[in-house]
Amino acid sequence: MQADYGTLQLNYLDPNAVHFCRQGETIAMTSDDGQSYPRVVLRNCFPMDRDSRYLSVRDATSEDYDEIGIIQDYRDLPEADREAVATEIALFYFVPRISRVRSLKNEFGFLYWEVDSDKGPLEFVMRDNVIHYVRPVGPDHYMLIDVNRARYEIMDLSALDKRDQKLVRRYLSL
Amino acid sequence: MDENKANDEHPFLVAELPTPVIRRLRSEQGESDRIRLAVRSDLAPDGQFGEQWLLIDEQTLWVIENSGSQALLRYRYALDDITHSKVERCVGNALMQVTVDERPQVLLHYTNDLMDQFGRVAHYLCQRAEDGPEMPVPDPNVNNNRCLVCGRHLLDSTTTICPKCVQGSKVARRLVDLARPYWGTMVLIIGLLVVGTALDLMPPYLTRVLIDDVLQPGGQAQLLVWVVLGLLGVRVVRVADTVVTNWLTTNVSARFTAGIRAKLFAHLRTLPIDYFDKNQVGRVMTRINTDTNELQGLVTQITRFALNIMLVIGIGAVLFAMSPSLGLYVLIPTPFVIAAALLYYRYMRPHFKRVWISRWRLNAMLSTFLSGVRVVRAFAQDEREESRYTERNDRLLDNTLQVDLAWAKFFPLVSFAFAAGGLIIWYAGGKAVLAERITLGTLMAFIGYLGMFYGPLSNLTQISQAMNRFLTISQRIFEMLDEKPQARPEVPVVTRGLDGEIVFDRVSFGYDPYYPVIKNLSFTIKPGEMVGVVGHSGAGKTTLINLLCRFYDVTSGSIRIDGVDIRDLPMEEVRREIGVVLQRPYLSRGTIAENIAYGRPDATREQIIAAAMAANAHDFITMMPEGYDTIVGEGGAGLSGGECQRVSIARAVLNNPKVLILDEATSSVDTKTERKIQSALDELVKGRTTIAIAHRLSTLYNADRIVVLNHGRLEEQGSPVQLMDRKGAFYNLVQMQSQFASLEGVVASV
Numbered sequence: 001m002q003a004d005y006g007t008l009q010l011n012y013l014d015p016n017a018v019h020f021c022r023q024g025e026t027i028a029m030t031s032d033d034g035q036s037y038p039r040v041v042l043r044n045c046f047p048m049d050r051d052s053r054y055l056s057v058r059d060a061t062s063e064d065y066d067e068i069g070i071i072q073d074y075r076d077l078p079e080a081d082r083e084a085v086a087t088e089i090a091l092f093y094f095v096p097r098i099s100r101v102r103s104l105k106n107e108f109g110f111l112y113w114e115v116d117s118d119k120g121p122l123e124f125v126m127r128d129n130v131i132h133y134v135r136p137v138g139p140d141h142y143m144l145i146d147v148n149r150a151r152y153e154i155m156d157l158s159a160l161d162k163r164d165q166k167l168v169r170r171y172l173s174l
Numbered sequence: 175m176d177e178n179k180a181n182d183e184h185p186f187l188v189a190e191l192p193t194p195v196i197r198r199l200r201s202e203q204g205e206s207d208r209i210r211l212a213v214r215s216d217l218a219p220d221g222q223f224g225e226q227w228l229l230i231d232e233q234t235l236w237v238i239e240n241s242g243s244q245a246l247l248r249y250r251y252a253l254d255d256i257t258h259s260k261v262e263r264c265v266g267n268a269l270m271q272v273t274v275d276e277r278p279q280v281l282l283h284y285t286n287d288l289m290d291q292f293g294r295v296a297h298y299l300c301q302r303a304e305d306g307p308e309m310p311v312p313d314p315n316v317n318n319n320r321c322l323v324c325g326r327h328l329l330d331s332t333t334t335i336c337p338k339c340v341q342g343s344k345v346a347r348r349l350v351d352l353a354r355p356y357w358g359t360m361v362l363i364i365g366l367l368v369v370g371t372a373l374d375l376m377p378p379y380l381t382r383v384l385i386d387d388v389l390q391p392g393g394q395a396q397l398l399v400w401v402v403l404g405l406l407g408v409r410v411v412r413v414a415d416t417v418v419t420n421w422l423t424t425n426v427s428a429r430f431t432a433g434i435r436a437k438l439f440a441h442l443r444t445l446p447i448d449y450f451d452k453n454q455v456g457r458v459m460t461r462i463n464t465d466t467n468e469l470q471g472l473v474t475q476i477t478r479f480a481l482n483i484m485l486v487i488g489i490g491a492v493l494f495a496m497s498p499s500l501g502l503y504v505l506i507p508t509p510f511v512i513a514a515a516l517l518y519y520r521y522m523r524p525h526f527k528r529v530w531i532s533r534w535r536l537n538a539m540l541s542t543f544l545s546g547v548r549v550v551r552a553f554a555q556d557e558r559e560e561s562r563y564t565e566r567n568d569r570l571l572d573n574t575l576q577v578d579l580a581w582a583k584f585f586p587l588v589s590f591a592f593a594a595g596g597l598i599i600w601y602a603g604g605k606a607v608l609a610e611r612i613t614l615g616t617l618m619a620f621i622g623y624l625g626m627f628y629g630p631l632s633n634l635t636q637i638s639q640a641m642n643r644f645l646t647i648s649q650r651i652f653e654m655l656d657e658k659p660q661a662r663p664e665v666p667v668v669t670r671g672l673d674g675e676i677v678f679d680r681v682s683f684g685y686d687p688y689y690p691v692i693k694n695l696s697f698t699i700k701p702g703e704m705v706g707v708v709g710h711s712g713a714g715k716t717t718l719i720n721l722l723c724r725f726y727d728v729t730s731g732s733i734r735i736d737g738v739d740i741r742d743l744p745m746e747e748v749r750r751e752i753g754v755v756l757q758r759p760y761l762s763r764g765t766i767a768e769n770i771a772y773g774r775p776d777a778t779r780e781q782i783i784a785a786a787m788a789a790n791a792h793d794f795i796t797m798m799p800e801g802y803d804t805i806v807g808e809g810g811a812g813l814s815g816g817e818c819q820r821v822s823i824a825r826a827v828l829n830n831p832k833v834l835i836l837d838e839a840t841s842s843v844d845t846k847t848e849r850k851i852q853s854a855l856d857e858l859v860k861g862r863t864t865i866a867i868a869h870r871l872s873t874l875y876n877a878d879r880i881v882v883l884n885h886g887r888l889e890e891q892g893s894p895v896q897l898m899d900r901k902g903a904f905y906n907l908v909q910m911q912s913q914f915a916s917l918e919g920v921v922a923s924v
Contacts, residue, residue, distance in 0.1 A: 024249065025219065025269070025280035039271075039278040047265070060262075060271075061278055063885060091221045091283055094266035120223045130531055148286035150266040173528045 013057060013069035015076035020084040027088045029057065029068070041065055042088050048137055055085070095143075095151045096122060101164040104171050110147070111171055117152070124150065134172050142172070190214075195227050195238050198245035204229070204236060210311045211298075213291045215284035217267060219248065226282050228270070228295065230311070235272070235299075237281050249281055253307070259299035261292050270296055291315060345648050352434065356426045363426070363477065366419045371484040373412045375492055378622030380405050386615030419477075427473035431466045434651060438462050444659035447725035461654055465647050472644045479637050482630035489627045493620065497612050500620055503602045507595030508631065514588045515632035522584060525577040532570040539566055592628050599624055673701040673736050674751075674832040674863035676722070680731035683721055690729070691717045693886040699879075704864040706874035706894075708907060709883035715867045718883070719837050722865070724748050735833070753831030753862075755855075757838035759822035763807035766795055769821055770802075773829040781828060789824035790854035791817070816847030823854050834859060836866040848873070871911050880904055 017032040020040075029040045037059050045054035052074045058065040071077070074085050096117035103114040106128055114123050124146040126133050135143040140157040157165060157174070168174065191199075196206045211230040218224025218239060225240040226248065235256065237248040251274055258273035269283045270292045284292055294314040302309045353360065380401055388397050439462065450458070494501035543550060543559055550559055603617040676699040684690035692714045699705050707715050720726050721733060724740055732739045740748055750773075761769050770785055771777040777785075782802065786792040794817055798804045806813055806821070813821065826834065836855060852873060859866075868874050874894065882889040882903045889903045897904035 023279075025282065026278065039280070041262075087221075091267075091269075092264045094217070094221065094264065094283070094285065096266075122223070131534060146286075148289070150286045152266075170524045173524060173531050 011067070011069040013071050015071060015074070015081075016078070018057075018071075018077075018081075020077070020081040020088075022084045022087060025091070027084055035068075037061065037068065040068065042085060042092065044089065044093070045070070047093060048143075055089075094119075095153055097153045097155050098144075099160075101160065101167055104167045106171060113144075113152075115152075124148075124152065128171075130173050142174075191227070191229075192225075192240050192245075194243065194245035195229075195240050198238050198247060199229065199236065202236065202247055202250065204231065204234065208232065211295065211314060213288070213295055213314050215282050215288060215292075217283045217285060219282070221283065226284075228282065228292075230295075232307070249279070251279075253299075253302060256299055257303050259296040259303075261289070261296045263289075268292070272299065345645050345652065348652055349648055353430060355433075356430060359422055359426050363419060363422050364480070366415055366422070367477070367481050367484060370412065370415045370419060370481065371488050373408055373415060374485060374626065375488055375623075376408045377405055378619040378626075379492075380408070381622055382613075382615035382619035384615070385618050386613045423474055423477045427470045430473060431470040434469065435462060435466050438466070438651065438654060441655055441657070441659075445657055446659075447720070449657060461650060465651060469644070469647050469651070472640060472647070475640055476644065479634065479640070482633050485626065485630045486634065489623050493623055493627075496616055496620065497603075497606070500599065500603055500606065500612070500617075503598050504595070504620075504624060504627065506598055507591060507628070510591045511595070511628045511632050512635050514591050515635040518584065518588070522577075522580060525573070525580050528573045529570070529577050532566065532573045536563070536566045536570050539563060595628065596621065596624060675699065675701045675736050676833065676863060676865075677734040677737075678718075678731070679734065681721065681728050681733060682730045683717065683726065683728050685717075685726070691886050692721070692728075694731070695883075695886065695888055696731075697881060697888060697891060699863055699865065701863055702861055703878045704859055704866065704876065706871075706877035706880045707865060707867045707883060708871060708874070708880060708904065709889070712885070713883040714886040715883060716837060717886075719754070719835050719865070719867065722833075722835065723752055723754060750829075751831055752833045752835060753826035753829050754835045754837065755819070755823055755826050759818045761807045761813075761818055761821060764805065765800075765803045766806055766821060767802040769806060770824045770828055772825050777828055782824075785824040785828035786821075788827045788854065788857050789820045790850050791820035791824050794820075814847075816851060819847075819851055820854060823851065823858060827858055832863060834862045834864045836864065836868075838867055838869060871908055882907075 013031070019030050021028050021030075026039050027042070028036070028038050030036045039060040041058045041060045043056045043058065045056055053072060055071040055074050057068045057071060059068055074082060077085060096115075096119040098115045098117050100116040101113065102116065102121075103112070105112050109128050111126050111128050112123070113126070115121070126144055126146040133145045135145070137143055137153075140154075140159075142154045142157065144152045144154070146152070154160070154168065157168060160168070191206055191209070191212060199206055199209075208231040209229050210232065211228075213228045215226040215228065216223060218226065218241070225242075227236075227238045227240060229236045229238065230253065233253055235249070235251045235253055237250075239246045239248050251272065255274045256272045257276070259271065261268055261270050264283065267283045267285050268289055270281050271278050272281060273279070291314040294312050298309065298312050298314075384398070384401050387393055388395065388401060442458070442462075490501075490504075493504055539562060543563070550556055599617075599620060603612070603620055606612045607614050607617050678695050678697050681692055681695045682690055683692040695714075695718075707718060709715055717726075721728055722740070724745060727741060732741070734740065735743065735748070735751070762772065767779070767782050768775075770782050779802075783792060786795055786802075795802055795804070806818075836859075848870075856876065866874060866877065874880060877894060879891060880894055880897055881891045882897070884903065890897060890900065892900070894904075898908065
C-alpha cells in the first residue's frame with residue numbers, strides 16, 4: 001500500500017524491478033525500465049531500528065545525491081541483490097558494539113575508553129559531556145559519540161560484567 | 175643508483191611501508207622508491223579493522239590490502255585517467271572515491287580518525303586533474319590537528335597543545351606576568367597569611383599555659399585574666415586578619431580576571447571571521463565567561479591552599495617540638511584522612527553529577543515546553559508533556575535522594591576516622607601524662623592542634639586537581655590570546671574616491687581548503703552597475719559576499735576594486751566603501767537613531783531622518799512612543815523583521831557606500847513589507863555598484879546583469895532579457911518560481 005498524504009507520496013522501488021551489483025567497493029543499480037546508476041548510496045531511514053525497512057537509494061553521481069526511490073524492505077530483494085545491499089550497509093554503518101570495557105578514565109574533560117568490541121579491540125576518546133554525546137536508545141541500550149563523530153553502541157549495559165557496568169554507570173552518570 | 179628525489183621529499187615513507195606491500199608493489203611493476211605519497215587506512219575491504227595502503231607515484235595510484243602475511247592489489251589506476259576524487263562521510267567511517275572514465279569508483283573505507291589524510295589526497299587528485307601533473311604532491315600525513323608537543327590527536331580543536339603537555343612552568347610564567355600589577359597586594363596577602371598561621375597556632379599554646387601554670391593548685395592565679403585576655407586578643411586580631419586577607423584576595427582575583435576578560439574581548443575584535451566560524455558562539459562565551467570565572471575561584475582556592483600548607487607544616491612542627499613521640503601518633507590517622515578525602519571525590523562526585531544532569535534535563539524540558547506551548551496545545555499534547563515532566567522530575571528526586579543517602583553514609587564514616595585519630599592521642603597522650611613524661615597542658619594543646627590539623631590536610635589532597643585545572647584553563651585563555659589577528663597590510667595603497675569597479679579574477683576559495691566552494695570564478699562589475707547573483711542554495715552566493723567584504727581571503731586568484739587587490743587595501747577602507755544589508759539585520763543595543771548612525775556616529779539628526787526616509791522607515795519610527803529614541807536590540811523594543819530590515823537599510827544609506835551588497839534583504843518578510851523594502855532599496859542602489867543576492871527573482875527585475883552560480887562556478891551571465899531568451903539555468907529558475915507565484919496568486923485570491 002502506498003502512503004498517501006495529499007500530494008506527498010513515497011517513491012517505492014519495486015524490489016523485483018531493480019538490481020544491485022557490487023563491483024569492488026562500489027554498488028551499482030539498474031532497473032527494469034532501463035535506468036542505470038554506476039554508483040548508488042544506501043541510507044537507512046531509521047538506522048536505530050536495525051532492520052531492513054525503509055532503505056533510501058540515492059544516486060551518488062548526482063551533485064546532491066538525489067533520491068532514486070525507497071525500498072520498503074530490502075529482504076524482498078532477490079538473494080544476490082539482497083546480499084549486495086546488506087554488504088554495502090554493513091560497510092556504511094561502522095558502529096562497533098562494546099562487549100567489554102578494559103579501561104575507562106577521565107582526564108581534563110575527556111573520557112578515554114579502551115574496549116573490546118564485535119569489530120575487535122579499540123580505543124576512543126569522547127568529551128565528558130553525557131548530555132550531548134551519550135544517547136539513550138532503549139532500556140540499558142546506549143550510543144556513544146566520540147570526538148571524531150564515530151559511534152559506538154552498548155547494546156545491553158546490564159549484560160556487561162559487573163565491574164564494567166559499574167565503571168560505565170559511574171563515568172556516564174547513568 | 176641515483177638518489178631519488180621523491181625519496182628525499184618524504185624519506186619516512188619507504189621505511190613505513192610493510193614488507194608484503196613493498197613486495198606486492200614490485201610484482202605489479204611499482205617501485206617503492208618512487209612512491210611519493212602513502213596513506214594507510216585502518217579498515218579492511220570487508221569492513222573489519224585491517225590495513226590497506228593507498229600509494230601514489232608519478233603516474234599510478236595503487237590500493238593494496240595488507241593482511242599481514244601477504245598483500246593483495248585491490249585497485250590500480252593511471253593518475254591521468256582520474257578526473258575527479260572526493261571523500262564521503264559514512265557512519266563511523268568514511269570512504270574515498272575516484273572518477274575514472276566518468277564512472278565513480280570507491281577505493282576504500284577508513285575510520286574517522288583518518289578523515290584529514292584522505293581528504294588531502296582527494297584534494298590533490300582533483301587539483302592534479304585540473305592543473306596537470308606538475309602539481310606538487312602534498313604530505314597528507316602532516317597533521318595540524320595534533321598536539322605540538324607530543325603529537326597526540328588534539329581533542330579540543332580550539333587549542334594547539336593537549337592538556338597533558340601544558341607546560342606548567344611556561345604558563346605559570348605568563349600568569350605571573352599578567353599578575354604583575356597586583357604584586358604588592360599579593361606580597362601583603364602572603365604576609366597576612368603567615369601572620370594568620372602564627373595566630374592560629376597560639377590559642378592551644380595559651381591553653382597549655384592556662385592548664386599547666388595557672389589552673390594548678392599553687393599556680394599563678396593572677397595570670398588567669400592575662401591569659402584569657404591574651405586569648406581574646408589573638409581571636410580579635412585573627413578576625414581582623416581574616417577579614418583583610420579575604421577582602422584583598424577577592425579584590426585581586428576579581429580584578430585579575432576582569433583584566434583577563436577585557437584582554438580577551440579586545441583580542442576578539444582583531445581576530446579574523448573564520449575564527450568565529452571554527453569556534454561556536456557557545457565555546458567562545460565559555461572561554462570568556464565561565465573560564466575566567468573559574469579562574470577567579472581557583473585563585474581564591476589557591477590562597478586557601480597556601481594557608482593550609484603553612485598550617486599543616488606549622489602545626490606539624492609545633493606538635494613534634496612539643497612531644498616527638500606523640501607527634502608520631504598524629505601521623506597514624508593521616509593516611510586514613512587522605513584516603514577519605516580521595517574517596518570523597520570518587521564516591522560522591524558521580525552522585526552530584528547525576529543530580530546535576532537530571533536537573534539539566536528537567537530544565538531543558540521545561541524551557542522547550544514553555545517556548546513551544548502553543549504547539550503543544552495545538553497538537554493537544556499537554557498530557558503527554560506532563561507525564562514526561564513528571565518522569566524527569568521523579569528521576570531528579572531519585573538522584574537527589576541518592577546523594578543524600580550517600581552523604582549520610584559517607585560523612586559519619588569520615589567523622590569517625592577523624593575522631594579515631596583523636597582517640598589514639600587521648601590514649602597514648604594520657605599514658606604519657608600519667609607517666610609524667612608530658613604535662614596535662616601539653617596533651618590538651620596537642621588535642622587542640624590535632625583538631626586543626628586534619629581539615630587542612632584533607633583539603634590539600636585536592637591540590638593537584640585544582641592546579642591542573644588552573645593550568646589547563648590558563649592555557650586555554652592564553653591560546654585564545656595567542657590566536658593570530660587578521661593580517662593587515664602595512665601601507666595603505668589607495669586613498670578615497672573609489673569608482674566601484676569590482677573584478678573577480680580566477681577566484682577560488684573553500685572554508686576548508688580541501689572542499690572548494692568557489693571554483694575559478696571570473697567576472698567584472700562595472701561602476702554603478704547592479705548585478706544580481708542567483709543560484710541554488712550552496713552555490714556559493716553568500717561566500718562571494720564574504721570574500722568581497724574580506725571576512726575571508728581567497729585561496730587563489732584575486733578580487734580587485736578599482737584595480738587594487740582588496741588584500742592591499744586597508745580593511746577599514748574596504749568596509750567603509752562597502753555597505754551591507756543582510757538577511758537577518760543586526761541591531762546593536764541602543765536607540766534607533768544610534769543604530770542608523772552606527773557607521774557614522776557623527777551624523778546630524780537631519781541626516782539620520784533623511785536616511786530613514788530614504789529607507790521607508792521614517793513613518794513607523796515616528797509613530798512609536800519614543801520615536802527615534804526607541805531602544806532596540808538586545809532586550810529592547812521588538813521591531814518586526816521588516817522594520818529591522820528598514821532600519822538597517824537606513825544605516826546603509828547613511829553610510830553612503832560606493833558598493834552596496836544586498837544579501838537576501840527581503841527574504842524573510844511578507845509581500846507587502848517586501849514592496850516597501852524594495853522601494854527603499856530602489857532608492858538606495860541608484861548610482862552605486864550593487865550586488866544583490868535574492869531567492870525571489872522578481873526582486874532583481876531592475877538588475878543590469880544577472881550572474882548565475884552553480885556549485886561555485888559561473889554558469890551563465892547576461893541581462894535578464896538575454897538570459898530569458900537563452901532559456902538556460904536562469905530561465906529554469908524563473909519558470910520554477912513563476913509556478914510558485916501563480917500558486918501564491920491563487921492562494922491570495924481565495
